Amino acid sequence: MADIQKAPDGIEGPGFFATKLDDVVGLARKNSIWPLPFATSCCGIEFMATMASTYDFGRFGSERPSFSPRQADLLMVMGTIAKKMAPVLRQVYEQMAEPRWVIAVGACASSGGIFDTYSVLQGIDEVIPVDVYVPGCPPRPEQIIDGFLRIQDMVAKESLSRRGSEEYKRLLAKYDFQ
Amino acid sequence: MAALTNAIVLEKLTAKFGTGIQSHEAPYGMLTIVADKNINVDILKFLYDDETLQFQFMTDLCGIHYPHQELELGIIYHLHSLQNNVRVRFKFFVSAAEPNIATATTVFASANWQERETFDFYGIIFDGHPDLRRILNVDEMEAFPLRKEFPLEDPNRIDKKDYFFGR
Numbered sequence: 001m002a003d004i005q006k007a008p009d010g011i012e013g014p015g016f017f018a019t020k021l022d023d024v025v026g027l028a029r030k031n032s033i034w035p036l037p038f039a040t041s042c043c044g045i046e047f048m049a050t051m052a053s054t055y056d057f058g059r060f061g062s063e064r065p066s067f068s069p070r071q072a073d074l075l076m077v078m079g080t081i082a083k084k085m086a087p088v089l090r091q092v093y094e095q096m097a098e099p100r101w102v103i104a105v106g107a108c109a110s111s112g113g114i115f116d117t118y119s120v121l122q123g124i125d126e127v128i129p130v131d132v133y134v135p136g137c138p139p140r141p142e143q144i145i146d147g148f149l150r151i152q153d154m155v156a157k158e159s160l161s162r163r164g165s166e167e168y169k170r171l172l173a174k175y176d177f178q
Numbered sequence: 179m180a181a182l183t184n185a186i187v188l189e190k191l192t193a194k195f196g197t198g199i200q201s202h203e204a205p206y207g208m209l210t211i212v213a214d215k216n217i218n219v220d221i222l223k224f225l226y227d228d229e230t231l232q233f234q235f236m237t238d239l240c241g242i243h244y245p246h247q248e249l250e251l252g253i254i255y256h257l258h259s260l261q262n263n264v265r266v267r268f269k270f271f272v273s274a275a276e277p278n279i280a281t282a283t284t285v286f287a288s289a290n291w292q293e294r295e296t297f298d299f300y301g302i303i304f305d306g307h308p309d310l311r312r313i314l315n316v317d318e319m320e321a322f323p324l325r326k327e328f329p330l331e332d333p334n335r336i337d338k339k340d341y342f343f344g345r
Contacts, residue, residue, distance in 0.1 A: 083316045111337045118323040122334045
C-alpha cells in the first residue's frame with residue numbers, strides 16, 4: 001500500500017519551506033497520473049478489476065483514466081499486440097504529450113507471450129520505449145498495481161531536465177521518433 | 179424428384195468434363211474431386227447453372243501446401259447445393275513456380291475476400307481478381323506465412339534463446 005505522502009527533504013523555518021523544484025513537481029505528478037488503458041485482451045479484463053471498487057486504482061491518483069492520448073501521462077498496454085496493430089500503438093504514443101510513461105502489462109505486451117508467430121509483435125518494446133514490465137498471463141490486479149507503483153517511483157524521481165536531454169533524444173531516435 | 183447423390187453429381191461432371199476430372203473419393207460421404215486447374219471456373223459455373231445440381235453457395239475457399247508434391251499448392255473449394263442439401267469439395271493443384279489459377283469472383287462474389295486471404299497466406303495468384311492484395315497480414319510482409327518453408331516462430335523473439343537457459 002502507498003504511504004501517506006511526506007513532504008520532500010528541505011529546509012524548514014517559521015513561515016517558509018525551501019526544497020528542490022524537481023521534488024515538488026515529482027510529488028505532484030506521481031499522485032495525479034492519468035493513465036490511458038490500451039487494452040486488447042485478457043490483461044485488459046484484469047485492469048477492469050483493478051479500476052473497479054475492490055482494488056480501486058483511483059487511490060493512487062489515477063481516478064480519471066484518459067481515453068484520449070493527448071491528455072494522458074501513462075500508456076498502459078495490456079494484451080497481445082498484433083503486427084498490424086503496431087502502427088496504431090506508435091501513433092497513440094506519438095500523440096501523447098511529454099512527459100509520458102509506458103507500462104507493458106502481461107506476457108504478450110512484454111515479449112509476445114505464447115504467441116511466438118508471424119502475426120504478433122514480440123513485445124511492444126520493438127516499436128515504443130517501455131518503462132515498466134509487468135509479468136503474468138494475465139497478471140493479477142495486485143501485480144498491475146505493483147507495476148503502477150514502480151511507475152510512480154520513477155515519476156517522483158525523474159529530473160525535470162530529462163525529457164530535453166540528449167540521452168532521451170537518442171532513446172526516441174532509436175525508435176524512429178522525431 | 180429423386181434425391182441428389184454423389185454418383186449423379188460425378189456422372190454429370192465426367193460427362194461434361196471427361197478427363198478434366200482427375201480423381202475422386204468420398205471421405206465421410208463428402209464427394210471430393212481433384213480436377214484440372216484450367217477448368218476450375220468452368221466447373222463452378224456448370225455446377226451453379228445446372229438445373230438439378232444448383233451448387234449456388236460457396237461455403238469456403240482456401241489453400242493448402244504439400245511441399246513434397248510436384249504440384250505443391252492446392253486451392254480448395256467447398257460448394258453447397260442448398261436446394262438438395264448436398265456438398266462437394268474441389269481441389270485444384272498448381273506448381274509453386276507458377277501459382278496461377280482463374281478467379282472464382284466471376285461466379286461467386288464472396289470469393290473476393292477469400293481469394294485475397296488465400297493469396298495472403300499461400301501466394302496463390304488468382305488471375306482476373308479485381309483487387310488482389312493482402313487482407314489479414316501487414317502490407318509490408320514479404321513472405322507467405324502458411325507455406326511450409328516459412329519458419330513457424332518469429333525470428334525477433336529473444337526470450338527463448340538458449341543462452342537464457344544455460345544451453
